Every structure is written in C-alpha cells, then in structure tokens.
Amino acid sequence: MSSFLERVTAAEEEVRGANRDLAAAKRDRNGKIKEIEKSISSTKRKLTRSVDAFRDVRLTATTIACKGKNYSLSSRTIAEINSTGSVYTTVSSKNSTGVSVTGALVGGAIAGPIGAVVAGKKDKTSVSSKVHDDRKLFFCVSCDDGAFSAEIRPEEEKGAFEFLALVRSTAASADALRETVERETAELGRLLEERQADTQEIDRCTEKAAAVQKTLDDLVATASPQEKEEYDALKKKRTKRNMVAAAAGVVIVLLLGGLLFSQCSREQPADNRESSIAAEDVRLEDGQPNEPINAATSKPKTSSSSASTAKSELDSKQDETKAPEEDGVKEMLDAIDNTPATEILPSLLDKGYTVASEHASTGGDFTYDVASSVENPDQEYALNWIVTGYKKLDTDKKTVTLLVTTQNYLDEQEQKDATQKALENKLDPFDAWEAVQRYGEHEFPYGFEVHSTFGLLAETPEDESTWFLKATCTVTGSNGANADGTVEARVTGTSDNPEVIGFYVY
Known part of the structure; x- marks a missing residue:
C-alpha cells in the first residue's frame, strides 16, 4: 500500500472514530433527558393514581369522577351518604283458635292491638315476620368545582360506607400530595432544562468530527491523478469485500439454523438426577459424614443434645437483648405481614399502649374506625381492617401508629397493580x-x-x-x-x- 493510501486509511479511521464519539455523546444526552422525562411522568402519575372505584364513581389520589366527569378533591371536600325511606318489619300471628293478626314490629315488640291480642291469649301462637327495606341511598360528594350524587342499592350499603371512608381520607391528603408533586416536578423540570441546554460534549465531538472530515477531504482533493485512481480502486475493493462478507454471513446463518433444527429433533429428555444429588452425603464441619437427607421431610438427622444446647444458648441471648419495657411489642410489630387488626390492636391495648391508625395508602386518620370495628366486629358497618406495618413506636411513652387498610382494598389494589405492570411490560x-x-x-x-x-x-x-x-x-x-x-x-x-x-x- 502506498504512503498516500496509508494516510487516507488513517484519516478515514479518525473520521469513523469521531463519528462514533459523536453518536455516543448524543445517545448519552438523549438517554439522560429521557430518564428525567420518565421521572417527571412518574411523579405526575402520583396525582392520577387509581385508588378505588364504586359503581360509577372512580377515585384517584386527587380527583373523584362520576359518569365521566372529574371533580378535584381537597380538604374542603364533603362526602356523605344520605337516605330516604326506612327499614321496617311486618309480623303475622296465628293462634290455635284460628285468629290471625298482623302489624308492625317496633324495637323488638309487637305494637298496638296486635301486641294486646298475642299477650292476652294463653293458646299456642305462631308468629312470622318479614323485613321490608324501602330506603333509597345516595352517595353525595361536594367539591370546589362541583357536586354530584349517585344512587346506591340498599344491599350495597356496607361497601358504600367503606368507600366513603376512603374518599374522605383521600380528600384530606390531596392538597399535600399536590404540593409534593409540584415541588418534585419543579425540581425535575429545572434538571431537565439543564440537561437540554448542556450540549458541550456534543459540540466538542461535532467540531472534532468536522475537523477530521476536512482533513480527509483536503487529503483527497490535493491528491495526484494516480493517487486518486489508487483510492477509487481501494473503495471498489472494499465494496466487493463487504458484499462477499454479507453473503457469507447469510450462508452461515442458514447452516447454523439447519444444524440446530437437526440437533433439536434428535435430542432426548435429560435424565432426572435430582434424586441422586439429594442423596449425596454432605460433610459437617468436624469432617464426619452426615446422614442422607430424607426425601419426604428434607431434614437431616442431628444430635438432640447439640440442638438442645444451641436452643438454650439462643434463648439466653434473646433474654439478654430483650428490653423489658418493650414487653415483646416491637417483636410483635416487626412480625406484621398484612395481619388482621383484631390480632394486633387488643394486644397493644392490653399492654397499655395508645394506638393511632393511619391508612397505609392515603395517610388518612382511621383511629376511630379501626377501634370501633375491632371492638364491635358484628356491627353493621364493621370493616375487615388489615395492619400492613407501623411507625412512631415509642416504648417509653407507650404510643404507636398502625398502618392499616382493608382486605377488599388489598385485593383490588393487587389486581390493579398486576394489570398496570402487565401493560407497562408490554x-x-x-x-x-x-x-x-x-x-x-x-x-x-x-x-x-x-x-x-x-x-x-x-x-x-x-x-x-x-x-x-x-x-x-x-x-x-x-x-x-x-x-x-x-x-x-x-x-x-x-x-x-x-x-x-x-x-x-x-
């Protein structure tokens, strides 16, 4: 190769290197900008995160929608359930003489003349009753930008009150959430502007690429006719070589595909060696072989005296490190794993603790609701509260805040999260x-x-x-x-x- 072609080849390599550096700088800048934009979108999504839904009413972290119209939640939002009509029971009574009476049951006693007839007869009397519910229930919400009401069937009353509690707690925390998102978004926005304005590395790479390209162009422009012919011949040779390499690559892919298909068609199922692996003896630290692991129990035999000694030492260490004033409370709280409030709250109260309850997702105060449901689990509006964690534990003052939610909310949120994750992956x-x-x-x-x-x-x-x-x-x-x-x-x-x-x- 002549000295001219060597100089041209070196210049071309510098051009390729400079262009690679420029492309890498652009990818790096664009990647950083895209990550910030994703962070901003993720932060913004906190405002529109779906919380729950009930019939035609949909609740997000900062809005509530009914029949497609959105309303903004705030600490001034008023949510309640109103009703008209009543629930009453009719009673029919028939005695052995064939006399039949009917009337309304009020407070567990038969009122009026019906009660007098039943009470005044010593004959055998049969009584039957029927409950009537002619109420109309309405879920009513008033926000700064409007109000709506949605009718609820009486049999949906319990679920409606659970949803009502969630709406109230979500509305109470909506303003603080907006402020947090606005602050985080502003910070990310400033960072995004800085990244977009920072083109220093790209400018440097662009200048370098232009400089080495000019060097190559000048080298070719000042070449003699003979050197230009040599350069044209080199480029044709490269083109031919690239075409041959591409054709060879296609052939190799086809051959490898055929071999792989042939191998797969002849492949036999592999032997199951798990039993032989599980049956191998393992060595203890003292060098003695252990007994083979029983496949049914998966537990190796150990010395009963060694196990007893180890357990005694462990119990002794636990007794030494356990703070008397905690009385096992921290251990109980650390073991929480979506535990029913009925298993946690009574124990804390028995130990003299003052317990607050905060919704794990919205931060709303549900102290009264949880205590009422645990104390009277059979009441009409008692909810199945679940403890997901705790905070602000003070063993000296004996105070703690439980993080709670409901089982229905956990189930629905799990389904929503699974749906969103599946969609994001796709x-x-x-x-x-x-x-x-x-x-x-x-x-x-x-x-x-x-x-x-x-x-x-x-x-x-x-x-x-x-x-x-x-x-x-x-x-x-x-x-x-x-x-x-x-x-x-x-x-x-x-x-x-x-x-x-x-x-x-x-």
Missing part, C-alpha cells in the same frame, strides 16, 4: 405518548405538540392491553396561529409497535 407509557405525538402530527400537519410531561392529566390502564392518556396540547393552524387544547387518546399494541385506537382533541 407497552411503556413513554412509548405510548410518543405514538400519540406522531398521530397528532399526522392529523394536524401544520403543527401539533402534546404536553405529556408538564400537562399530564391522566395515564391509566383501561385493561392489560390499552392505555387511556389525557394531557394538554397545542395545535397550529394553517395561518401559523397556535391554539391550546386537551387531547384524549387510547393506545394499544407494544412498545415496538404502539397503535392509537382512539384520538380526540378539544
């Missing part, structure tokens, strides 16, 4: 928003921008396959004028191939 919300942006650009060719970061209004899964997305947007008309609006979209598919199946701008 279709990342960031990719779904990008699909909405592309769709909007197609629908509004003069300009469309969805504000999925700072204008996020909703990002919730409809099911395991579809996102419901809502955000503010800006649309540009043919005259160049901008108009702000709101876009709602439904997106399905996968992160690699998202599909917008619903799109509405207003």
